[in-house]
Amino acid sequence: MQLDQVSVRHGGATGRCVLDAVDLTLAPGERLCILGESGAGKTTLLELISGFRRPDAGRVRLFGMDPARAADSLRSRLRRQRMGFMFQDYALIEHLTAAANIALPLRLDGMAASAAHRHALERLADLGLSHLAAVSASALSGGEKQRVAFARATVHTPGLILADEPTGSLDPATGAEILRLILARDADAGRSVVVVTHNHAHCPHFDRVLVLRGGHLAEAGAPA
Amino acid sequence: MKQSRPGGRVMLRRLLILVLVAACFSVVLANRIVTSAATAGFETRIASGLSNEAVLSFPLIAAPDVSRGRADAAHIDLYMQRAIHAAFADAGLAFAPFSRQFVRLAEASDTGQVELLTTEPGFLAAWGVGLAPDVAPTADSCLVGRTLAASLGDPLPQWLHFGDRRCPLAGVFDATGRAPFWTLDRAVLRLAPPGRAMTGETFVWSGFLHSDGLSFGAERLREGLTPWIDPDMVEIWSSRDQAARAAEILTIYRFVSGTISGIALGISAFAIATTFTFSVSGQLRDIAIRRALGATQWRIMIGVQSEVAGLVGAGLGLGLVAGPYLGHLLLQHMAGAGVPGLSSEGSLAPQYIAGLGLLFLLTGLIAGLIPAITAARVDPAIILRGS
Ligand SMILES: Nc1ncnc2c1ncn2[C@@H]1O[C@H](COP(=O)(O)OP(=O)(O)OP(=O)(O)O)[C@@H](O)[C@H]1O
Numbered sequence: 001m002q003l004d005q006v007s008v009r010h011g012g013a014t015g016r017c018v019l020d021a022v023d024l025t026l027a028p029g030e031r032l033c034i035l036g037e038s039g040a041g042k043t044t045l046l047e048l049i050s051g052f053r054r055p056d057a058g059r060v061r062l063f064g065m066d067p068a069r070a071a072d073s074l075r076s077r078l079r080r081q082r083m084g085f086m087f088q089d090y091a092l093i094e095h096l097t098a099a100a101n102i103a104l105p106l107r108l109d110g111m112a113a114s115a116a117h118r119h120a121l122e123r124l125a126d127l128g129l130s131h132l133a134a135v136s137a138s139a140l141s142g143g144e145k146q147r148v149a150f151a152r153a154t155v156h157t158p159g160l161i162l163a164d165e166p167t168g169s170l171d172p173a174t175g176a177e178i179l180r181l182i183l184a185r186d187a188d189a190g191r192s193v194v195v196v197t198h199n200h201a202h203c204p205h206f207d208r209v210l211v212l213r214g215g216h217l218a219e220a221g222a223p224a
Numbered sequence: 225m226k227q228s229r230p231g232g233r234v235m236l237r238r239l240l241i242l243v244l245v246a247a248c249f250s251v252v253l254a255n256r257i258v259t260s261a262a263t264a265g266f267e268t269r270i271a272s273g274l275s276n277e278a279v280l281s282f283p284l285i286a287a288p289d290v291s292r293g294r295a296d297a298a299h300i301d302l303y304m305q306r307a308i309h310a311a312f313a314d315a316g317l318a319f320a321p322f323s324r325q326f327v328r329l330a331e332a333s334d335t336g337q338v339e340l341l342t343t344e345p346g347f348l349a350a351w352g353v354g355l356a357p358d359v360a361p362t363a364d365s366c367l368v369g370r371t372l373a374a375s376l377g378d379p380l381p382q383w384l385h386f387g388d389r390r391c392p393l394a395g396v397f398d399a400t401g402r403a404p405f406w407t408l409d410r411a412v413l414r415l416a417p418p419g420r421a422m423t424g425e426t427f428v429w430s431g432f433l434h435s436d437g438l439s440f441g442a443e444r445l446r447e448g449l450t451p452w453i454d455p456d457m458v459e460i461w462s463s464r465d466q467a468a469r470a471a472e473i474l475t476i477y478r479f480v481s482g483t484i485s486g487i488a489l490g491i492s493a494f495a496i497a498t499t500f501t502f503s504v505s506g507q508l509r510d511i512a513i514r515r516a517l518g519a520t521q522w523r524i525m526i527g528v529q530s531e532v533a534g535l536v537g538a539g540l541g542l543g544l545v546a547g548p549y550l551g552h553l554l555l556q557h558m559a560g561a562g563v564p565g566l567s568s569e570g571s572l573a574p575q576y577i578a579g580l581g582l583l584f585l586l587t588g589l590i591a592g593l594i595p596a597i598t599a600a601r602v603d604p605a606i607i608l609r610g611s
């Protein structure tokens with residue numbers, strides 16, 4: 001994944017520059033933390049990487065394509081095959097069961113319902129959450145929701161996981177547990193991870209930590 | 225794919241759409257059945273090569289011998305058979321009556337000259353002209369009009385005698401207002417007072433005049449029948465013209481029901497567009513999640529449209545059950561509705577059902593485009609921003 005002189009302005013050409021000619025390269029398997037104050041543009045950066053937003057200048061390259069400029073079908077395929085998402089508010093479909101939520105990326109990619117369900121159950125079993133399979137997402141606790149969201153983000157073995165404040169709504173212990181899951185190098189070691197957060201406590205566990213400030217990305221520890 | 229579980233209000237609206245589509249579809253199908261019943265008789269005769277066939281109609285007054293004295297359906301038919309046999313004895317002509325219309329009942333009643341006795345009140349009742357027998361008539365009972373009833377005295381006799389036939393008198397009908405058409409298949413005319421013929425346009429007798437091989441011009445038919453039927457009052461049609469005429473009689477009926485079902489279809493389309501737009505707006509988050517996880521815009525649209533199609537499909541299914549039922553119900557009420565040759569059997573070609581179903585489905589899908597496009601345009605970024 002590569003960002004090349006990427007800029008984003010909110011509110012048109014005269015608006016505030018949230019990202020100012022940002023360069024970023026992510027190596028395969030690298031686990032990157034992007035720190036930043038509230039309003040620094042962390043979410044904006046994730047939107048760029050996931051192709052939800054077009055940069056006002058510069059270029060994003062992801063698995064050999066520019067997601068913002070690709071056709072919807074290609075961009076969507078990229079998301080459902082190569083990317084896994086986690087969000088602060090979990091983004092589970094509330095009226096579906098945990099298993100159905102986890103099966104969703106596989107279903108969207110055309111897998112038959114029964115096979116997708118089986119994979120979802122296996123994924124739940126891996127995480128020791130088999131007892132939640134038939135529970136409606138709306139009935140889960142926050143920690144359980146984020147575990148299910150993690151299962152959903154990884155069920156299709158994506159090459160890249162993007163997470164926006166994945167621990168933001170959780171107590172420290174649960175948050176640390178979720179982070180451990182995200183950063184674990186077990187089955188799929190080649191997986192890259194980008195986590196954006198304002199929580200410095202997470203930093204030590206990452207391969208690299210960048211700070212987003214004033215529209216620029218800097219190595220952690222560099223002068224403010 | 226099911227997008228979300230719809231709320232109660234949406235469910236109610238969907239139910240409304242279901243009912244609308246079903247009603248609309250069934251009315252159009254019923255319509256088709258009635259129309260096909262009206263023309264089928266002619267069409268089959270035309271198709272089977274009865275090109276020498278003429279359709280002959282005349283008011284009863286044109287047949288002076290019939291219009292004096294006792295005149296029931298069988299009597300008039302017999303009269304025609306005899307007339308035709310006498311006129312064209314060696315030509316092998318056969319007369320097959322198909323319609324015995326009773327026109328302008330009220331007018332006739334007012335003059336006191338003609339009364340109708342009938343054992344089939346269904347149609348009059350259906351047209352709301354105030355037929356209210358005290359006793360439900362049976363197959364061989366009869367009703368009398370109010371003018372005749374007045375002349376029969378009070379209380380009414382229990383029986384009426386027609387020649388050697390004795391009919392239980394089931395009741396009196398009051399045929400005021402616009403008179404309907406009425407067939408006389410099992411009806412009996414009262415004895416007209418001596419010297420007073422029936423009024424002109426009261427009864428029209430129609431039948432197929434069929435010959436094996438020989439071709440008669442209308443003029444020759446008219447001339448030949450002159451001693452029995454006043455030639456100036458006979459209408460002679462080809463079967464084809466008659467089929468067209470039958471269809472024409474139904475034009476207004478079809479126009480009205482067509483317009484109503486068109487409006488109902490329009491309302492269904494509107495309801496589909498608004499209901500699904502409403503339900504999409506209640507599912508923005510779910511749709512955004514799916515988009516973020518990699519559902520294409522196309523897939524989201526298909527998700528909405530398949531729900532629309534399911535609903536319309538269910539409506540069509542209901543309509544398909546109700547339509548033929550409604551059609552045959554209408555036919556029962558219209559039996560003898562002045563539609564010459566109306567057979568009791570209407571039919572629906574499978575191609576017609578399929579074509580019509582497709583039209584409904586397309587209309588639904590076009591209406592569904594608005595919510596489908598709305599759904600496809602949902603920005604997946606909204607889940608990042610929590611709005
Ligand atoms: N669509 C938009 N129009 C105008 N301004 C926007 C828009 N989206 C974001 N912004 C602004 O851009 C800035 C960066 O927003 P962003 O959400 O990326 O910050 P963030 O680092 O994720 O903050 P937080 O930690 O609070 O989530 C904020 O000042 C925000 O108000």
Ligand SMILES: [Mg+2]
Pocket residue numbers: 042043044164
């Ligand atoms: Mg944010």
